[in-house]
Amino acid sequence: MSHMPYVKPTIIQHINSLANKHGRGPSRHSLERIDGVSLTELLERFGSPLFVFSERRLRQRVREVRRAFDLRYPKVQFAWSYKTNYLDAICMVMHDEGAWAEVVSEVEYELALRNGVPPTQILFNGPYKPLPALKNALADGSKVHLDHYDELYAAEQIARELGRKVPVTLRLNMDTGVHPRWDRFGFNLDNGEALSAIRRLHAGGHLELEGLHCHVGTFILDPQAYGRAAARLAQLAIDVRRETGVPVRTLDLGGGFASRATLHAQYAPGTDSTPPVDDYAEAIADALLSAGFPPDELPTLLLETGRSMVDESGSLITRVVANKRLANGARSVVIDAGVNVLFTSFWYRHDVLPVVDRGGMLEDTVVYGPLCMNIDVVRPSVLLPPLEIGDALVVRPVGAYNVTQSMQFIRLRPAMIMIGRDGEVDLIRRAEELDDVKRAEHLPARFRKS
Numbered sequence: 001m002s003h004m005p006y007v008k009p010t011i012i013q014h015i016n017s018l019a020n021k022h023g024r025g026p027s028r029h030s031l032e033r034i035d036g037v038s039l040t041e042l043l044e045r046f047g048s049p050l051f052v053f054s055e056r057r058l059r060q061r062v063r064e065v066r067r068a069f070d071l072r073y074p075k076v077q078f079a080w081s082y083k084t085n086y087l088d089a090i091c092m093v094m095h096d097e098g099a100w101a102e103v104v105s106e107v108e109y110e111l112a113l114r115n116g117v118p119p120t121q122i123l124f125n126g127p128y129k130p131l132p133a134l135k136n137a138l139a140d141g142s143k144v145h146l147d148h149y150d151e152l153y154a155a156e157q158i159a160r161e162l163g164r165k166v167p168v169t170l171r172l173n174m175d176t177g178v179h180p181r182w183d184r185f186g187f188n189l190d191n192g193e194a195l196s197a198i199r200r201l202h203a204g205g206h207l208e209l210e211g212l213h214c215h216v217g218t219f220i221l222d223p224q225a226y227g228r229a230a231a232r233l234a235q236l237a238i239d240v241r242r243e244t245g246v247p248v249r250t251l252d253l254g255g256g257f258a259s260r261a262t263l264h265a266q267y268a269p270g271t272d273s274t275p276p277v278d279d280y281a282e283a284i285a286d287a288l289l290s291a292g293f294p295p296d297e298l299p300t301l302l303l304e305t306g307r308s309m310v311d312e313s314g315s316l317i318t319r320v321v322a323n324k325r326l327a328n329g330a331r332s333v334v335i336d337a338g339v340n341v342l343f344t345s346f347w348y349r350h351d352v353l354p355v356v357d358r359g360g361m362l363e364d365t366v367v368y369g370p371l372c373m374n375i376d377v378v379r380p381s382v383l384l385p386p387l388e389i390g391d392a393l394v395v396r397p398v399g400a401y402n403v404t405q406s407m408q409f410i411r412l413r414p415a416m417i418m419i420g421r422d423g424e425v426d427l428i429r430r431a432e433e434l435d436d437v438k439r440a441e442h443l444p445a446r447f448r449k450s
């Protein structure tokens with residue numbers, strides 16, 4: 001008599017109509033098109049995975065954010081944070097919408113120049129600006145945000161060489177109730193360092209304090225943190241005016257507004273828990289308008305909004321490459337895009353939804369990337385319908401930081417396209433080839449095989 005081989009039983013909890021804690025059942029979502037363009041057709045044309053940016057969505061969002069501030073404060077200028085996404089096509093949309101450039105390295109400074117941004121419309125941040133880059137930026141009239149005393153001293157030497165007074169901005173940090181506190185950048189306001197630096201700058205006679213800057217952090221969910229930062233920058237500006245007689249012309253509140261992505265630690269989805277941009281605008285404008293500036297000396301408000309502008313315009317389209325039951329019975333799928341191109345997976349509970357939902361029971365699923373690395377998890381848990389190999393999924397939002405922080409770890413980076421306002425589809429970065437990665441290497445002659 002032959003026995004059937006033993007197969008370990010798997011008990012699957014089917015979640016069909018049970019209400020969750022919000023009293024809602026699991027809802028089924030799928031997304032076949034972005035701006036009217038079929039995602040299946042895009043994958044066939046450009047290959048998988050594929051980053052898709054919606055120009056329409058991006059411009060809409062930029063205008064929405066700008067309007068929130070323009071409504072409440074008369075002098076506002078945005079500068080696009082290059083490190084959030086420096087694809088040329090994205091930067092050009094931003095500049096076309098009136099944004100200046102905010103850069104944090106000499107490399108990004110060069111990118112902004114190549115995109116045709118005049119030096120006077122570049123804000124230069126960061127803890128390390130190599131001397132030649134610092135010189136050029138100061139000589140060409142960029143807004144240089146000094147980070148520490150060594151840089152202040154270097155800027156002073158450069159101004160002396162140039163033989164004229166050079167305007168600079170001081171980056172400040174302070175306790176705004178946000179933790180962790182980003183006190184490694186700029187001069188501390190709480191312990192008096194900021195005021196000392198300003199007095200030192202003024203006494204040196206070579207630099208002129210044009211502006212004050214503060215970047216509280218990133219994905220800040222409390223608009224009042226900006227209200228507090230704005231109030232303190234404004235008070236300092238007024239004190240400095242009284243002491244030196246020179247008005248501070250710009251106050252820069254940095255970036256950091258939360259996008260509507262959902263963080264792993266958040267219970268409610270980001271679409272419900274992220275404050276509307278109006279709340280940030282209200283907090284900042286209120287603080288500045290009530291600070292007591294004479295009307296003819298109202299400073300220009302500079303903003304370096306990154307994530308909140310671009311995040312939701314980006315989606316990643318990917319295909320299922322395997323279905324797999326884990327040892328504990330849990331269902332998992334492997335997709336062809338991993339954390340090497342989805343850095344935000346470590347922070348975000350991205351939406352992961354099928355392009356086509358062919359029905360069937362939703363089941364809790366782990367979504368793994370294709371890397372041979374334990375940490376390559378795109379979603380630890382998400383309800384998905386049955387999927388077959390080759391089925392396409394959408395991961396979103398992915399517009400912020402994934403492109404700039406991606407790397408060719410094991411795999412090359414995928415193609416990126418933009419859907420234009422009239423539905424036109426343009427390749428904005430082709431898929432990488434092995435030579436792109438190897439071009440910079442040099443193999444010593446002794447290792448070469450003849």
Ligand SMILES: *Cc1c(COP(=O)(O)O)cnc(C)c1O
Nearest residue numbers: 081215218255256304305306307
């Ligand atoms: C990264 C950065 C920004 C943009 O931050 P977001 O969180 O993307 O809005 C703005 N200013 C400075 C100085 C930065 O380092």
